[in-house]
Amino acid sequence: MHTIPELLAPAGDLETALAAFESGADAVYGGLSRFNARERTHNFSEADFARLMAYARIHGKKVYLTLNTLVMDRELADVTDFLSLMSGLRPHAIIVQDFGILRLIREHFPELPIHASTQMAVHNSAGVHFLADKGISRVILERQVTLEELALIQRRSNLELEVFIHGALCCSLSGVCLFSSWMGGWSGNRGKCKQPCRRRYFTPDGNGFFFSTKDLYTLDLIPQLKKMGIASLKIEGRLRKADYVRPVVEAYRLMLDSPEGEEQTALKEARGILNRASGREWSSGFFSKKAMKSVINYNSMGSQGQWVGDVTSIRSNGFQMKTSQRIFMGDKLRVQPASGEEGPSFIVTLMRENTKPVRRSEKNTRLFIHCDKAIPEKGKVFRIGSPVKYPRINMDKIPEIRHWIHLEIRIHPGGLQAVVIDPPLPHSITLSGDVEKAKKHPVNRQDVESEFQKLSVDGIGLLDLTVILDGDYFIQNKTLRMLRQSLARRLNESLVAYQSQKRKNIPEFSRKPLEKTGSEPVTSVYCTRGEQNPGDAWVIRDLDDPAPAHERLLPLFCPETRLQDLRQSITKAIQSGTRTFRVSSLYGFELLKEFSGIHIHGGFSLPVANSMAFQELTDWGADKILLWPELDRSGFESILTHWRDKAEILTEGRLPILMTRGVIPVEGDIRDSRGAAFTVVKTDTLTWLYPEKGISIKPFAGVHQFKIFTADKSTSGTDWNLNREWK
Structure with a gap:
């Protein structure tokens, strides 16, 4: 008999949280207005979150608070005040990405349990083991882990594991995507992603939505996940409302509770329930190599919701459309432009057929919808919410406990x-x-x-x-x-x-001006396979690159099935004289613990965006650390005040802005509708997206530089984020 995993639902507001609990969720997760990865949505007020915590404790449910974004030094005081408030409200766990916030909670708010966000990019058992003594009680795994790998990780892990089972998927590996930030400074690692992966892109041979994923669906896989002993099964969707969350929770609750041998009967009923929730085309995501080949839906606009018609003409006070489904007063619609960029959304408050106001329309009719938004010509109209009202729990009886x-x-x-x-x-x-x-x-x-x-x-x-x-x-x-x-x-x-x-009693970080040091900065250069040594620089190469190098880079992503091979490769490198390794994912620290007499450098994609995160990595053994490249100038300068001699800054080169295990249907050069150019590069493990322009910034005095040296050395881009505030 297997223990039934926790069913964890998204909650962007109180109504959605209560609908999730009523529908069978064991727990919900959500955030307040700041410091969470869904800042674009309506989040909880402090009062509503306090009431939700009271409701959950009264009814034996759980609430997890999302604090899963990167923060800068200038925000640490606000984060500390926020955590002080939360220490009274006592959420059942705080979900974190930032290593500095991890340190802050562990040292000063130990009463708050910590869950490692999927944004920490943990994807193998070595990463899980590494976090076991860092104050973490649960790890939310990277979404791009197969079922085979998941089973191995579960058997080898000493912490609770949580996995996503339904909802929207990101094309990129979690926590390393810079796509939105590169396109306009809107960082996905700060909860402000503009979803450029949903746009249309162009090649000489055609165009398509080359990075737009289908939605994750796993009703069929629930029996397997139950047998594995996974602690928590998570539904994505904090941008969604109760009309979406309720049927999704009901469907998965039905499958989780179905006795062994009766799953097929339950599956048929659960699918019928799930059909009430609007979304994109279903997929089993990255749970198998076969699924990875079809998770990208490049022939279709990646809009969520139910397609209900097309825009035929636009006026100053609204637009004319031809309906493909009934539309009801109170529906929430989104009009998607042909480019695939995010279109305007609104609630229908007035619509007319032949100038006559109506409360609902039929299929295949001409309908005029009044709207004050800028509607794109020839846009497609999607229903993303319904006006259905559910019985509301009387929250007046729930005290606001602080x-x-x-x-x-x-x-x-x-x-x-x-x-x-x-x-x-x-x-x-x-x-x-x-x-x-x-x-x-x-x-x-x-x-x-x-x-x-x-x-x-x-x-x-x-x-x-x-x-x-x-x-x-x-x-x-x-x-x-x-x-x-x-x-x-x-x-x-x-x-x-x-x-x-x-x-x-929590120490504040000083704001002293930068002080020049007498030390000479070192320039480290990462050379791709086949590139020659560019001079007297400190050369970094991949672990499996046979060319000589001063330092070896561990791979960003190492599937569970390749961990042992990687251990052997590290051993061979040490036997051959390598003494310095660069870690780009948490699991690397765990593997390198087995070896003595070596030096560890922290690289991309370890997100070091504040001084506390820097301190955490030094405690883990890193003696040189690459600062997170999205930082603005003041963000860099604040860390350098404390850690100048150990810090390193990317000053030149093309950085990958999206990495995925999904099969991208193109390779080589592509462009978007605005002319921005990119290159898609495929390897045996991942597909990488690079911008045409590289980063080129003036070095900071006395600070180590990091450069990326490739065959295409174009670095015509300048000061990526240094001259504007990091959003």
Whole structure:
């Protein structure tokens, strides 16, 4: 008998979270307005998140908070304030990408469990093992892991694993995509992706949506995932609303609960339920080599939702369309341009047939929809939300709890003593009251527990309550109530003071001006296979490149099935005299732990965007670290204030902006509708997308440089993000 995995649903707001719970989700994940990978959507307010936490604890559910973006030094103070608030609300876990935030939580907010985001790009058991002693309790695996690899990782892992089972897919490997950032500074690693992978691209032989993936669907795979023992199965979709989340959760709940031998009957019913949720064409994603060949839907615009018609003409107050499906008042529509770029979305509030207002249209009719958005000519119209209303839980009965605590209450002659065990308040609280030895009718433990559970009315939730009666006491109900109310006031004061003091104890990063050092910077050059040594530079080559080099680069992606071969390659390199290795993924630190007398450098795609992340990597053994290339000038300068001698900055070369295991239907040069040029390069493991222009920035004084040396040395691009704020 296998334990049924947790079913984890997305929640962009309170209504969606409650719909997910009502439909059978065991847990939901969502974020507040900042520092999460879906900043484009409507997120939780602090009050709604507090109520959601209370609802979840009352009903035995879980809530995970997303804090899964990269932050800069200038934002660390805000992140710390945010975590201080969250330490009172006590989400069941914080989902993180940034190594600095990982360090901050582990050292200063240990009461908050940490889940490693899929943005950490963990894709093999070595990466999981490496995180086991870093404060992580669960790893959300890279989405581009096959079922075969997943089974091996699960058997070899010592942490809980979570995998995605449904929803939109990114074409690129998680946490390393720079596509949106390159196209306009809108970083996907900051929750602001503009989805350039959904656009149309052009080659001399034709055009298509060469990076646009189908949606992930795994109802058929649920029996296998149950048998593997995966801890949590995750549905993607924090941009989606309750009308989408409800049927998706219902469908997967049905499959998870179906007994062995009855899966096929359940599958038929579950598919019918799932058909109510609008989305793209289904695919099993990257779960098999066969699926990787068809996950890219290059012949079709990658729009989510149900196609309901085409725009035929545009006016200043709306547009005319021909319908392919019924459209209802209150539908949420998106009009997609032919380029595949993201089109405008809106809710239908007025529509007409032959100048007559209607509340619904039929198929194959001419319909005018009033709209104040800029509608693209000949756009395709998709329904992305419905006006269906679901019964709303009365949240007025759910208290807005700001502090969750473990409380011990001791009743003694003359009053009460309260000790907050978690968080560990430094002083107990003593209250006097009319408490005396009972001659008859002594108060019992249940009466005391019942009264003090009402602390929730005062914004205090009890994770655990211990009541100790030193003897038999008589306490009137009004006295017990008075003690509870007095305790609530004192607890709130103490908890606020505790959080404030805790916040003050966290060191701030200084903002001293840059100081020049006398050390000479070293220029490191990565040479692709076949490239000659470009001079006196420190040469870096791939681990399997036979040409001589000072340093060897471990591969960005190493499938579980190739881990042992990679260990052997590292051993051979060391035996041949290599003493310096560059790590581009977390698993590399774990493999290199087996060897002594070597040096480790941190490279792309390890996201080091702040000083705390830099400190974390130095603790892991890195003695030179490439700073995250998306940083703006102030972001670089702040880290250099602390870590100039160990920092390295990419100053020249073409950096890959998308990497995927999916089979891209083109190779070589491509362009978008605006003339931006790119090159698609295929290897035996991954497909890489490079921009035509490279990065070329003026080196920082006294700082190590990193350059990429390729056959095409074009570096006509300048100052990628240095002269504008990183969005």
